[in-house]
Each structure stands twice: as structure tokens, then as C-alpha cells.
Amino acid sequence: MTFFIEVVAGGLLAGVMYALVALGFVLIYKASGVFNFAQGSMVFFAALTFVSLTERGWNLWLALAVTFLAMIVLGIVIERIVLRPLVNQPPITLLMATIGLTFVLEGVSQLMWGSQPHGLELGIPDVPIEWLSQKWNINISQFDLFAAFVAGVLVAVLAVLFQKTRIGRALRAVADDHQAALAVGIPLQHIWAIVWATAGFVALVAGLMWGVRNGVQYALTFTALKALPVLILGGFESILGAIVGGLIIGASEKVAEVYLGPYVGGGIESWFAYIVALLFLLVRPEGLFGEKHIDRV
């Protein structure tokens, strides 16, 4: 039983990591209807920039601030160069543009900082919490808990931003209806730049968490693929969906890996999450918390 709890807890905490990446997707999709495939490479770009700056002897907080600034600039540049000319194009064109953006971002970050993998330390060791493992014999990583805490804070901040501030109201208005928002005088372009910058910040946080766990390397770009089932399960438009979806995917993936994996030869984590998400979709085609679409002829 303790083993089962340990597996589920580990899965839930891994799910939080997925949710961190999925959050970035949700933010951009909500506000601009763009499915930003480049989120994975933004995570990579942010983590690589941060770790390269700290390795050059920069102060941790200074590096964080500079990277955040870089992500804001990146968001504005993307809005300006890629999105603005593509307004009113079908979603698949926008998706392809962000895949093109993936190539550019990966190329730029490796050109700037080199392609060798880096280790990342934030001062929180990735070791099991002692009193938990002594008392109940359950191993849960201290760092995972920290990541979960960070994700919680992030979601709370985003929720306040979306619900309580002037910018948040504008964001929700844009998400609801571009044209109506424009008509009441909301500057669409500013809002998009803000959203992309926010997504850049989320990417930075996700990059740091994933970087500590797996090292900062090219494989970070694949975190996007981990986040996709989370997204379709939770629904593209819902921040809450990203979190809940992440938890469901993380837990079920871990449980399946441990209890089902040995029977089918292992390695099932590459597709199991997708199948789980697919099963949920068959019941709720727009994800758990996605907006219901009414088809009109």
C-alpha cells in the first residue's frame, strides 16, 4: 500500500511538472487562439539562457531578471514579426508558423549558448524527504514538493492576474471575442505582447524546474510533447484544466508504468498519456474544462 501511495504521489508531482509547461500553452491559446507549438523550445531557450548566465558568474537573481527580460523581448518580437501578419489565418497556418518558430528558437539558443548539456542547481536538493521516508517509508522528493509549491503560487498569481486586474479583464475580453474587444477599445497588440511575455515567464519557471530534474539540454524541447496530452485532457482554454489534467496524466502514467509496463515490455510512457487523454476526449470532446462549442450552420 505504501508503495502504491508512493507511486501515485510521485506521479502527481511529475504531473505538476507537465502542468507547468501546459500552462504556457493555455495562456497563449486563451488569448490569441494560437496553438503555440514553440512553447517547448521557449522552455529550452529560457533555461539555457538562465543557466549560461549563472555559469558565467552572474548572480542568481540578476540572471533570473535578465532572462525574464529576454523572454519579454522575445514575446514582443514574436507578436510583431510572426503573429501580426498572420491575423485571421486558419489555426493550422498559425500552428505551422509556431513549428517554424521552434526551428528558429532552437537554432538561436544553441547558436548563442552552445549545445552541450548543463547541470542546474537551485539550492534545493533532489532527495527524498527524510521524516516521510523514516516514518511511513514513502519516498517523495523534496524538489518535487518545491516544484508543486511553485506551480501552486504561479497558478494563484495567474488567477489573480486574470480575475482581479485591469489587464486580466482585457485578456479575458480578447479571449472571448477579438473583434468585440477591439470595438470597445482594447489594444489587441499590447494584450498579445503581454500574453506572450507571461507565457515566456511560465516557460522560464518550467525550464528551471525541468532543468534541475533532467539537466538543461536539447531534450527539454520535448517537454512540449509531454504537455500536449495534458492540454487536450484539461481543455485548451482552462488554466485549472492544465493543472487537473497534469495531475491525472502524471498519476495514471506512473501507475501504468509500474503496474502495466512489465506485462507489455515497458516504454509505454511515450504513448500512454495520449491514450488516456483520448479516452477522456471520447466522453468530453473539448477536454474536461474546455469551452463547449456550439456548431451553427
Added chain:
Amino acid sequence: MLYREAGQFKSTYSQDQQIFPILQDRIGVLALLVVAFVVVPLVGDQYWLSALITPFLILALATLGLNILTGYAGQLSLGTAAFMGVGAFMTYNAMLRIPHMPILGAFVIGGLCAAAVGIVFGLPSLRIKGLYLAVATLACQFFVLWALNRVGWFSNHSSSGVITAQRIEMLGYGVDTPAAKYLLTLAIVAVMALAAKNLMRSETGRAFMAIRDMDVAASVVGIPMMKTKLLAFAISSFYCGVAGALYAYTYLGTVEPEAFTLDLSFRVLFMVIIGGAGSILGSFLGAGFITLFPIFLNLASRWLENALGIELPHAVVSNSEAIIFGGLIIFFLIVEPNGLARLWQITKEKLRLWPFPH
């Protein structure tokens, strides 16, 4: 002046409905076929045939397949490479396990197996749409790749999962030289492209396009949603499956499941978008562009190195190439979202009037 349809009268319905109603188009296509079937194998050297033109044709076939699904029927799929993988591995097994199997029959079996997989993974399309469906088709991509890797039967229990394509023999002649392989590929691609062109002009094709444009409206006017969507998946995966089989048999020779990763799916999707969604010609243009462009970039970077007299580090070159490639795709999407096929159409309209302005 040369490209005018004035004076070409159509007196029967079938003349009006032919694929190339303009005489100059017919001559052009015929000339293109002659060049492709006769001139290219004669003048093309081994490298060009086996490393450039054959893969271009194969990828064009896969693009055609995806174009039927995405461009005509409007169902976004990211599982193309998986269907290609199924085609390649099942063709291999058909050749291996069925005695005296003709190669074309094996290709058909590979394609049919891919079509079956396509139908299974097309089932969610009845419930989910758009980007949700795109992500759902990723399930197919990862699951099929995993199955090909893990289930030994597919690769005849080879330890590394690699299969080696059997020697192709047709009517007693071995298809061994690059030129022969090229001709086989070309013949299959040409026939299948013609079939696709005709299919898209038929009732089935019109049903696909109705579903693409608005599926609720299509079902209201009586187009069977389930049958049509699954048919689109089946036909599309059949094309991809045959392309995968050709990929293994006439291009690579030895394949492992890792040849059919998500990257390949994306490349084929790029070809569809760059070439023009919903266009048979566009599939070829897009495949040609994406296949040739990296080679062109590579030549350009080498030329640059020679011109400057310095040796650039490999990492710099490959990263710059990625940046230029991605940047160019974005640029293309911005200036011509309807793809190269649309550019060709505009050129044709200009040609009709040339050299007069109106």
C-alpha cells in the same frame, strides 16, 4: 501569347470535364512525363537519382496522402510517419511470410494495413475536431512506433528492430540499379497521383471538401459523416503506407522504426502547407521545396565558406540552417498562406494575358 485557351472549343461534356482542359497544359504534362520517364533516368547520375529524386517522389506521395486528409477532408493529422512505418513494415512481412509474393501485391498489402490502422485512429475524428484531433493523432504516432519497436514479429525478431528490404524482382528482372528503382517509384507515384486527382473530382472528393468547409452543414445535406471521414482516413493512410513501403524498398533499403518519427510527420505537414493544402500539384511542389531546400542551404553554406576562406564550425552551420529553414517557413506562411500551388495559379493567370497588361 503562347498560353491561351481562345479558340479551344469544347463540344462534349467529357471534353469539358477533362483534367487538363487547355491544350497547352496537356502538352506540358506530357512533356513532363516524357522527361521524367525517359530523360531523367538517362542523364541523371546515381547520386541524383537515389539520394534526391527518388526520396522526393516518395515524400510527394506521402504528402499527397496527407493532403487528401488535411487539405481536402479538413482533418488535421500528425501521424503520417506512423502510417508510413506501418506500410513499410507490413510490406516487409508480406514479402517475408507469403511465398512468391509479387512486390506490387506486397505494396498493396502494406498500404491496406496502413489504411486499417488509419481507420482505427480516425475513429476519434467522429467526436473531436481541429487541434484536439491533431494532438489525438499523436497517440497513433507514438503508439505505432512503440509497437514496431517492441513487438518482435514486425521486424522478424531482429534484435535492433532493423529490417532489410528484400530484393525487388518484377517479371523476372531484378530492380537493382538506382535508375530502375527510380522508374518503379515514378510509375507508382504517377498512377496514384492520377487516381487521387480523379478521386478528388468525384462525388467522394466533393463530400470530403464539404466536410472540410463545414461538417455540420455537410451532414445536414445528407453526406454520411462517419463513412466519409473514415474513408478519408483510410485513403490517406493507404497513400502514406505505400509511400512508406517505397521509402523502405526503393530509397533506404534498411529501415528501423526510428526512421518514422514525429519529425517526418512534421516535414510532410510542412510540405502540405508550403505546397498548398487541397491541391494535388501542391503536394509535389511542397515536397520538392522541402526536399531540395536543405540541400540548397548546405551548398550555400559551403560556397560561403569557400568564398570567405574560413571553416565554420559544424554546430554553427547546422544551427544557422535550422534558423533559416524555420524563418523561411514563417516567411512563406506570411506572404503566401495558400502555398506554392496558389503562386502557380497566379502565374498561369498572368501567362494567359502575357504580354498584354489586360
